[in-house]
Amino acid sequence: MSRTLRYIRILSWLFLAGGAGAAMVLAAFYLYLQPGLPSVDQLRDVNFQTPLKVYTRDSKLIAEFGEMRRTPRDLEAVPAHQVQAFLAAEDSRFHEHHGVDLRGLIRAAWELALTGSIQSGGSTITMQVAKNFFLSRDQTFLRKFNEILLALQIERELSKDEILELYLNKIYLGNRSYGIEAAAQVYYGKPVTDLNLAEMAMIAGLPKAPSTANPLADPERALARRDWILSRMASLGYISGDEYRQATSKGVNARYHGPELALNAPYVAEMARQQALRQFGQQIYSEGFEIHTSVHSEKQEAATRALRQGLEAYDRRHGYRGPIDQWAPEMLNDRDALSKRLEDLPRVNDLVPAAIVALDDNTATAVTALHDRITIPMRHMRWAREYINENRTGPEPESPQDVVAKGDVVYVRIPVQDVLGPERERDTLTAELMQIPEIQGAIVSMSPDNGRIEALSGGYSFSMSSYNRATQAYRQPGSAFKPLIFLAALEHGATAATTINDAPIVFDDEDLETAWRPENVGGQFRGPTTLRQALYQSRNLVAIRLLRQTGIRRTLNYIDSLGLDTSRLPDDLSLALGSGPMTPMEMTRAYAMIANGGYEVTPWVIERIVGPEGKVRREAPETHRCNDCSEDQAVLDAALPDLNRNNGNNGNTDPIRPVHTMERVADEEAIYILQSMMRDVIQRGTGRAARSLGREDLAGKTGTTNDQLDTWFMGFNTGIATGTWVGFDQPRSLGRREFGSVTALPIWKDYMEVALRGMPGKLMERPAGIVSRRIDPDTGETATTDNPDARFEIFRSRYAPEAASSGEPGSRDDSEGGEDGESTPAQQLF
Template sequence: MSRTVSYFRILSWLFVVGCAGIALVLSSFYLYLQPALPPVEQLRDVQLQTPLKVYSRDSKLIAEFGEMRRTPLEVEDVPSNQIQAFMAAEDSRFREHHGVDLRGLIRATYELVSTGSIQSGGSTITMQVAKNFFLSRDRTFLRKFNEILLALQIERELSKPEIMELYLNKIYLGNRAYGIEAAAQVYYGQPAQDLNLAQMAMIAGLPKAPSAWNPLADPERALIRRNWILSRMQALGYIDQEAYEQAKARDISARYHGPEIEASAPYIAEMVRQDALRRFGEEAYTAGYEVYTTVHSERQKAAREALRDGLEAYDRRHGYRGPVDQWSPDALDDRSELKDRLNGMSTVNELIPAVITGVHEDEARALTAIHESIRIPMTAMSWARPYINENSMGPRPESPSDVVSRGDVVYLRIPVQPVVNEEGERKTLEAELVQIPEIQGAIVSLNPDNGRLEALSGGYSFSQSSYNRATQAARQPGSAFKPLIFLAALENGATPATTINDAPIVFDDADLETTWRPENAGGQFRGPTTLRRALYQSRNLVAIRLLRQTGIRQTLDYIGKLGVNTSQLPGDLSLALGSGLLTPLEMTRTYAMLANGGYEVTPYVIQTIKGPEGDTLFEAPESHQCEKCDPDEEELLEAALPSVRPGDDASQKPKRLMERVADKRSVYIMHSMMRDVIQRGTGRAARSLGRSDIAGKTGTTNDQRDTWFMGFNPDVATGVWVGFDQPRSLGRREFGSATALPVWKDYMEVALAGLPERYMDRPAGIVSRRIDPETGEPATTDNPDARFEIFRAENAPEPASANDSYQDDSADDSGDARPTQELF
């Protein structure tokens, strides 16, 4: 008996000593690790990594940048079934324990002892919060002990709802989705509040293995785990048997949903991304900034579609270059292999890659990655004359076999809506044969009153090429540059009635390194020509003589004062023909200056930047035009802040003064002259808009390498450039009026819709004289061809007689530049 007691005492002492040893070890671990533990208070102010979002002016999502897709939710906004699904899957005793679940740890320890490796961590939701926010993902005992200590601290300082909210917003759920709202959007394309029970259970199953077991990567394993979670929810009393059976019976409805882009403006998005990266560094992708741009979604859509349609129209005019690839006809029987290969090809501007599977008498049949059989009628490929060169095409095709062959890989445009017959039955889908244009272009639209970018597209397809031709492609503007030459002349005493000889001229100039014989388009010469007529007929030789008369250096200095970058402009007479280099954005900025009456324009694309808490970090300055900035205005300009910082008075918006850079009377006269380009000159096609307030200028360089149309009214200034990235001829009949003007017109039809006609206010100091339109000399009333012309008062000729003068009240600023029957 005494021996038994002795053994019992020894075992008791050993147990006590063991417990004390364990306590000592644990205490040592705690004392060693506790000082290095981060303060739990950080969790209250934690910054969840949220992507950069870019919006249009009317709050349509343009783009999302960042590796982590996340949209934080308040725990009150999360459906109770979603929370219960996570508890069933990860921690059913979440509401009962104090951060550590001993049952889970004992189970994890047993698995370790029985298998020799860590099978499950026994982690509670609180421990996962500790790991996700503060610790590494290494599966070590030291990290686990840190996790336990942090979990205990978190439970002491945060409430259960706060812990659950942190967990639901931080947890990684596969496919770049962090948090349940992002996961709901990625897998189901809808908010978390709108998910059904089966979808909630599917999302709750993702933390186990988010990359490998999600419903996109492994649907079978994801389905098994979803159904297990549903059974756990039923067993725990979260749902009844009927709800369990209904949810379990649902099929997997998950598919990948990218960010829901509401406005397609990829070139704008890239401009904003680069700006945000300069401002905020790599934090731009994770801090949750929201950037609101100046572009309006409707105008942006119109600009993108107008440029796309214009480039495709040019491409068709020059014929079909053939298939992008040719696959062996023997491989056409393996439909699965064909679809895999087509899946690897890019869709470009909604143009879908396809392979021709059959050619018949009046149609061809094609297969795409998602369409089993598509009909291409002969009418949809009759345009496809063989391309020979930019000036020549082969004969018009008479049958599909003249265009395509079995195995040809081509691009198709497929209607979004299925084609149905009169009985409402779905017909075989019909498509149109298309090809991706080699020609490129750019369109830029600005608000002249403040420089706000209204729309921009830098090429046919951003996915094909991210090179932004609107801002990066410095090209020769050709005759689109002439209004600046003419404006410089007007400010140096010339008038619209000034007559210059349109006749052949030869220059043997050492600076030009060769004999130069400039010509007019078409090779014709018209003799003495007024500047008004020379501009709307785009007479090259008049522009050259006018530049020589004004002076090259004086003209360049004047153009530089307008804000034009003169570093890539030539210092010779070829300047008159637009031989310098300017980007479409620079050209449009210059025309916006003309549109607003002569005030400098600084384009901008970012209207507002908001921080993760919704505070305004930056707001574009308000633009104010000043005739002659006085000292107070200049002081205001210097004091204008580049941003509004948190804590600043947001009502005190920064301001920017737009200084006058051109005489308003000269600009007023230019408006009149450039409206004639539309009404009777090279821009006549724009008359289809039915407006008399638009002005503009075409531009075409030598050998038709660059083509332009620049135009405006006082509300919108828009420029279009069309050409090849590697300059070459567009073809002998391809001028700015044929390539760029249709794009401009299609866009402006939308941009000006609903806006009343508007003209520049008539400034004081403008007078009218009756002149002979052929000679530019003052005319009498008995001249049946005489017309009124407008002049700056100091440059106006004396009237032919006292009775023949009509003079505006030069002290009266009222009125506008609306044309009259008698005025050119």
């Protein structure tokens, strides 16, 4: 035997022995690792980490919460070129191998031998699925071997299309986007089905270095990767030469797109998020929960707009406080640097930061981060008198130079379609000089029938302050609290015609440094005044004497029985003037109780929470009213076992919808009279600006505290109750001419104009115990037949003055008319 053959035999045996040894090692690894491998069956029921989404009642998206943005897509809905781009970039032999590509592994091993470190890894798409779903990202041989075993197992149990679908929905693509649909939305602001070829290739290039080589972090590197993928697609026959040349000619047009929200309602979304978090925990951020809130998009949009406009109107009345910054002239000459610096300043709602670059006799010229030239005409700066203090402004400006200077950084409002994107090639745009209001406010609107929150906004801008003034700001309601004082009195024997002396009063208290001398707004006193007139004219002295007549402790106990928190209310006569702090939500809840005829109201903002499996996890309670809730609850408790048993028999394990009983907490006759009195607030009193809405069924009350620290308007009809508050976060005077009718009522009116559309006018049904009497408004006695000033007033029958003798026109015990008169009862207080 020749020496050559002997060497060949030796080498062959060595090769066989090495192969056998390697096989034994691999088999040992397999036998050791296989029992610990996860089951591939888990992939058939995988739940992708999907963020929490919050919607309005009419299914408009208002918020998205979660570390990952993901919207899973079926493979059939993914464009063919998008799939081919990923195959070209990651695994061109995907349809040929069985989970492991030996060529790729050999190439990776060769790179390791040459460089001493792992370069490409040789992973197939199937191996990446195994790693992303089951394994860590540690680059170790043990993890790699597990990855190979899992990939082989996955290929045996899942189809190629199933593997591709899992991969395309799981892969991380930078900027919190997971999966191709989320990436398309993040980088291009549109669904993956609307991407062009260049954009698809750009997304396919992201898995290699999603955080550092995406088109936002490193456009040049991302562009090179995109063009390489396009060349691979052309060489593999996925695209034609013309398609390749056309796609590579396109530049980088990616920019960050936040969640595409249909409506701005961040305060509502945050309330809903906090409630869901308390009930379901951290899983809400990753398991695809949906919250459908109680607000309706049309009303919510109207509430947000009305509040912002009302706060801006107040802010303008008090003058211009100057620019937010002043930049040197050399900065204005460097357009790129100027644009970058302006980009770093926050946008607030629809207000955009701008730098003044030129002035002439009639206009100021400015630039923004997205606009090379905008003009601010003098007519849009005329409001900008110099702010001196809350009561004084400077003279009206006559030229732009009286308002701004070159280099001033200001806020402007540009038509919304021009703010949304780059418009540097457009003709010159006209903008309006603005400033961010320091004043704040809140609006809450709810259904009196069931407590459903119809709309809510807790401030001018959530991005500036997430503090929700609608639910968190405890402020003095002032005269807006008076209806509760009057209701307590009505329940304890007073009438709308009860006469109380509107005259000066002094209280000496050893706990006070000086005597307390409460006054009416304007400092006038009117003498004997009916409660009806006192309420619509907001007479403070009458309210104080009425509270003293009813009793402070009795009134507090009554307010407590209405379901309101009395722990912060004062135990003294200042209670009559609304000195006890309450939130706008609490006040609106109280007014909703008045609006529905005296039934307790529990506000709620979540209509339903839907879990990742599409089942309703929580639902708003079904409400019904009861006059004797103990009897109604006993009937319900007796029925619940049968209801639950029936659900089980039907194979339905879902919980039944919760039931909430709205207990009667106020006498319907007293409520009926109070509603009548509060309608006069709008028809003839401090809220008469609301008459412009052209409705007879509206009732309400203004509120203004001492020194105009807080201003309110609360109003309702039987279908909706809405409250507005305006004030500074750190309480200070709004100015001596600012009252609830000036600041808060316009916001309420602008919102209600939208909220009341299509809502028929409806008054509370007249209770059987209500009677009418024709009385003398000066004496409170039954009117004589020859009294030309006599008016009808309504009474609870047991507190009505004696009727005139039969046949005389002073009696009316039927249920018609007489709600708008004013009168005095047979007895007079004080």
